[in-house]
Amino acid sequence: MNFDEVREHFPIFKKLDKEGIIYLDNASTTQKPYEVINAVVDFYENHCSNVHRGVYRLGEEATEMFNHSRENIGNFIGAKDREIVFVRNTTEALNLLAYSLGSKLQEGDEIILSNSEHHSNIVPWQMLSERKKVKLRFLNSRHDEPISPEEVSNLISRKTKIVSLTECSNILGNINDMKPISKIAHDAGAIMIVDGAQSVPHMPVNAKDMNCDFLAFSGHKMMGPSGIGCLYGKEEALEELPPFMGGGEMIRTVTKAGFTCEDIPIKFEAGTPNIEGAIGFSAAVDFLRDLGMENVRNHEKDLIAYTLKMEENSGIKDLISYGTRNIENRAGIYAFNIGEIPKFDKENISSENLSVKVHAIHPHDLSSLADRTYGVELRSGHHCAMPMTEDLGVSATTRASYYVYNTREDVEKLFEALSASIKRFGF
Numbered sequence: 001m002n003f004d005e006v007r008e009h010f011p012i013f014k015k016l017d018k019e020g021i022i023y024l025d026n027a028s029t030t031q032k033p034y035e036v037i038n039a040v041v042d043f044y045e046n047h048c049s050n051v052h053r054g055v056y057r058l059g060e061e062a063t064e065m066f067n068h069s070r071e072n073i074g075n076f077i078g079a080k081d082r083e084i085v086f087v088r089n090t091t092e093a094l095n096l097l098a099y100s101l102g103s104k105l106q107e108g109d110e111i112i113l114s115n116s117e118h119h120s121n122i123v124p125w126q127m128l129s130e131r132k133k134v135k136l137r138f139l140n141s142r143h144d145e146p147i148s149p150e151e152v153s154n155l156i157s158r159k160t161k162i163v164s165l166t167e168c169s170n171i172l173g174n175i176n177d178m179k180p181i182s183k184i185a186h187d188a189g190a191i192m193i194v195d196g197a198q199s200v201p202h203m204p205v206n207a208k209d210m211n212c213d214f215l216a217f218s219g220h221k222m223m224g225p226s227g228i229g230c231l232y233g234k235e236e237a238l239e240e241l242p243p244f245m246g247g248g249e250m251i252r253t254v255t256k257a258g259f260t261c262e263d264i265p266i267k268f269e270a271g272t273p274n275i276e277g278a279i280g281f282s283a284a285v286d287f288l289r290d291l292g293m294e295n296v297r298n299h300e301k302d303l304i305a306y307t308l309k310m311e312e313n314s315g316i317k318d319l320i321s322y323g324t325r326n327i328e329n330r331a332g333i334y335a336f337n338i339g340e341i342p343k344f345d346k347e348n349i350s351s352e353n354l355s356v357k358v359h360a361i362h363p364h365d366l367s368s369l370a371d372r373t374y375g376v377e378l379r380s381g382h383h384c385a386m387p388m389t390e391d392l393g394v395s396a397t398t399r400a401s402y403y404v405y406n407t408r409e410d411v412e413k414l415f416e417a418l419s420a421s422i423k424r425f426g427f
Contacts (some may be wrong), residue, residue, distance in 0.1 A: 001290050003299055007405045009033040009287070020375040022413045027170050027198060027333055027401035028379055029220045032284075036223055039283035043276045051275055052249065052266070066275050069282035070265075073230055076285045077215065078206035083238065085231040085265040086273050090197040091120040093216035093231035094164070096244040096268065097193060098124035101162060103242055107133040110159040112190075114139040114147055115391050116169040119384040121195045125164065135159075143172055143322045143392055146329050149180040160190045167199035171385040171399065172323035173304065173333030175199065182211045191237070197221055201403075202300055202331055204293040213237045219277060224284035228277030231268070238264040245270040288404075296404055300332035303402045303411060307334050310415045316422060318360065322392060332402035335383070338366060338422060340394050361425050363398040369424060374417035 007013050010031050016023060023031065043065065049058035051066045071081040087093045111125050115138055129136055137155055141147045147165065156163070163185040168175045178194050185192040194212040199205055201222030207215045214237065218229040233241065243250055243261055247270040252260045261267040288296065305327045311319060321336040339360025363380035370376040379399040382389045389396065400414055 003291075003295070003404065006291070009035065010405055011037070013405070022376045022410050024400040024402065024406065024410065024414060025377055025379045026403035026406070027221070027383075027399065029226070030201070030223050030403050031405065032223055032225070032280075033287055035287050036225065036280045036283045040225060040276045040280040043279050050272055062275060065279050066273070069278040072282045073278075073285050074232075076289065077200065077217075077232060078208045079232050080235065082264055083207075083232055083235055085233065085238070085268045086278055087216075087229045087231050087268075088227050088274070089218040089220070089229040090118075090195060090216045093214075093229060094120050094193070094195065095124045096231060097164075097214055097216075098128045100241045100244050101191065102128040102132060102134070105132050105134050105161055108159060109134045109161045110137055110157065111135070111162040111164065112137050112139065112152065112155055112160055114141055114165055115387045116141060116143075116147070116172060116174065116385065117164075117166055117387070118170055118195065118197065119386070120197075121164055121166060122387065125162075134161075138387070139165075140391065143174075143388070144324050146174040146324060147176045147181070149177070149184055152181050152184050156184060156188045156190065158188070160185075160188055162191045162193060164193035164195070166195040166197075167205070168196075168202070168331050168333075169323070169385070169388070170198050170333065171335050171383045171388050171397065173331040173335070173401075174324050175203070175329045175331055178210050178212060186211070198331060198333070201288070203297040207232050219281035219284060222284055223287060224281035225274075225277045228274045228281050230281075233264075235264070238268070241268075243267050243270070247271055249273070291404060299404060300402055301327050301330075303406060303408065304330050304332050304334065306408050306411050307400070307414075310411055311336075314415050314419065316415075316418060319418075322397065332406075333399065334401070335397040335399040337363065337394060337397055338418075361422065363396040365425070366398050366418075366421055369421045370417040373424070374413070374420060376414055376417040378414075 010033050012031050047061045049062040051063040070084050074081045074084040111134060113122060113136060125136055139147055139151050139155060167178050182192040192212045193214045196215045196217040200217040213234050215232040220226040250262055250267050250270040252262050318339040320340060324330050367378045367380035370378055381396050383399055
């Protein structure tokens with residue numbers, strides 16, 4: 001498939017192009033092609049039934065489609081179907097791990113995270129820390145460089161039981177090399193977890209080559225439906241893991257005295273699954289496979305390189321961006337401020353220090369004006385990455401994020417909107 005033809009597969013662009021809207025919030029969620037929409041509609045119109053239960057025709061058809069989806073998504077990341085657990089999203093996958101792995105941890109055990117993690121890879125571990133008194137240790141990495149294996153090696157110890165890191169930061173776009181980090185974790189006897197929410201949709205990812213124990217990712221960030229995601233786990237790791245939820249589907253037998261679980265991965269899938277979501281997710285994987293993940297990666301490298309070039313030539317005063325400048329280690333994510341937005345001590349805010357410190361356009365104001373006046377849709381806020389914004393010394397950033405249907409013209413529209421917005425604000 002040619003990238004010049006990609007937009008034709010997405011019905012929403014008929015509306016967006018007519019209204020002059022440029023969608024640049026793909027790190028949050030992506031648009032859906034006809035292939036995904038039609039796969040979901042086809043299931044509802046022609047095959048709708050529950051799975052793994054009925055021996056009638058519709059039930060068998062639905063089960064076959066559901067099982068094929070699991071196998072297809074597994075192949076996409078180099079995994080077996082038994083190693084793919086369907087969940088709602090990356091957040092649920094990481095909560096599952098914090099609960100199930102956490103049940104085996106003892107007081108004083110340590111978990112390594114980083115300051116660039118999404119809240120979904122921080123809060124579940126903080127909740128575990130409150131329950132089990134385990135210690136969280138943070139890599140306080142710089143915004144302009146990926147996390148290095150040396151940083152992990154310097155922090156890891158015999159007490160480390162889990163290392164859980166993002167492969168790609170959703171605020172910086174920095175891509176971390178997880179293979180050597182996995183080796184460091186395993187050499188120390190720790191479990192390696194990778195948040196792949198921003199990497200699996202955008203670049204070739206092979207879980208086996210990375211040698212992580214677990215990998216979490218979401219369908220809606222890679223053109224699939226919302227409410228469906230995957231937890232990859234090594235077969236032996238999933239076998240040892242206790243179930244997260246109990247009830248229908250995940251059980252083999254139930255008596256008054258107790259229960260036995262189904263084999264993996266069904267052991268972790270209590271209740272009726274998101275069948276149509278899995279089928280739509282599989283269709284999204286087919287779409288990406290047809291494009292070629294190396295091509296997807298190269299397309300985004302071109303867009304982020306063009307963005308950084310446009311930034312340098314923009315002449316926009318006080319434009320500050322975050323993340324590595326090395327596009328080989330950078331995804332299609334561009335977070336920035338017009339001047340830096342200072343943090344305030346909420347207990348001691350006064351009109352005097354406000355008048356002194358507020359010297360920039362707030363990301364919410366900039367994002368709102370860029371959309372309503374110039375049709376460029378950006379994200380603003382802390383992007384569920386408050387520890388990193390804290391370390392950057394700002395309260396928020398504005399973020400543009402690209403995907404397969406974005407173009408260099410979209411990047412040009414971004415900078416046109418920024419320049420015009422700044423003039424409107426009187427800067």
